[in-house]
Amino acid sequence: MSIHAVSQHLGIRWETVKNIDREYLRSSLPALDPEKLNNLIHIGVDEVARAKRHDYMTVVYDLVSGHLIWVEHGRKAEVLISFFEQLSEETKAGIKAVSMDMGQSYQSAVRKMLPHADIVFDRFHVMQNYCILIKKERAKAFRNGSHDEKRMLKGTLFLLLKNAHKLDDRQSDRLDDLLESNKTLCVVYMLKEQLQAIWDEPDYETMVAALEAWCSLAKSTRVLSLSNFADVLLERKVGICNYGKYKLTNARVEAGNVSIGLLRRRARGVRDTDYFKLKIRQTSVPDTHSTFYPNIKLT
Known part of the structure; x- marks a missing residue:
């Protein structure tokens, strides 16, 4: 229950409920x-x-x-x-x-x-940054597009960001129409699929080769955002490809x-920052007993 809900239920101040919870967490959480x-x-x-x-x-x-x-x-x-x-x-x-x-x-x-x-x-943060690139390119296409192009682009962001195998047939057909109508978005989307595949490489060396090949391809498109993104990846090549060593x-x-x-x-x-820290720690501690039935262990 939220602090507000407990406060309303018991008829006591919000701050009082928070302070009680804070002291309980201080005394009960593992250090x-x-x-x-x-x-x-x-x-x-x-x-x-x-x-x-x-x-x-x-x-x-x-x-x-x-x-x-x-x-x-x-x-x-x-x-x-x-x-x-x-x-x-x-x-x-x-x-x-x-x-x-x-x-x-x-x-x-x-x-x-x-x-x-x-x-x-x-990996998530690398792809998250690439998704930001996709959003910006789509926004640019919308700003500069004709009336028909804007109608085609409307409501398509999720199609560009979602993995292809998760789209249904209707969504796949709509994505195909969009990519056929806009060359830049087509290139950006295809490179997204290829970038994701780099993490399927079996080891560090093959990841380095795949990443360098991707960056070379990105630069050859002459799309400025792709070229800049490739420069960022090359600067961080070792850290990205260390995934091949540890699979982390x-x-x-x-x-x-x-x-x-x-x-x-x-x-x-x-x-209360200290209280928020305690709540973060609480989320990481698995429940071992039922809140309402303390004698019952949770498995």
């Missing part, structure tokens, strides 16, 4: 103590927002166990560095790879504190972020 962590091999790092597009926090997950192991306010390099500083030298030495998005702050923190570890740029993604982190997003929507009006 996040980086000094006691051991046997870390692969970790995932990401940022989450307490409110939409501002007031960010850094979350760190053990990608082997899937557990949240740290959360702190802020998303600068110094925030992640403070986590690494609390780890023992043995634990730091055991971390082989760190999965993250392509932001600079977390990269610099890992390179400073874990110079031996490989950085793996998360931030899927567990993203699953946690979905839960945090639901929590954020339910907790509108919460300005």
Whole structure:
């Protein structure tokens, strides 16, 4: 139940309910103590927002166990560095790879504190950035299109973003008509399908070859946005292709972020950052007993 629902049901102040919940969480949640962590091999790092597009926090997950192991306010390099500083030298030495998005702050923190570890740029974030490119190209086509072209483009964004095998026959036919009518969108869409296939390569070397070939093809189209995107990928080639070594993604982190997003929507009006951190930690702890029947264990 939300804080508001409990407040209304019991007839007490919203702030009182929040404070009661905060003290309960402080006393009941298992401690996040980086000094006691051991046997870390692969970790995932990401940022989450307490409110939409501002007031960010850094979350760190053990990608082997899937557990949240740290959360702190802020998303600068110094925030992640403070986590690494609390780890023992043995634990730091055991971390082989760190999965993250392509932001600079977390990269610099890992390179400073874990110079031996490989950085793996998360596949989801690479494709998310490419989807932004698709949205911009479609918007440009709509702005510059004729009346008939705009009618053709209307309501087609999901067709361009969705994977081809997930479209039904009617949607596939409509997508075919759209791609046949707009050369640039056709090129951008076809390259999206080819870019996704790079992660199917079996190892680092073949991923590098596939990525370089894709970037060369993207540049040859003379579509400026594709050429610029190819330059970004080439600059981050090692981190992208390290997937071939470890097969790591931030899927567990993203699953946690979905839960945090639901929590954020339910907790509108919460300005207490420490309380929000506690709620994030709560989402990562699996329920072992029924809320309404404490004697019943959940399996």
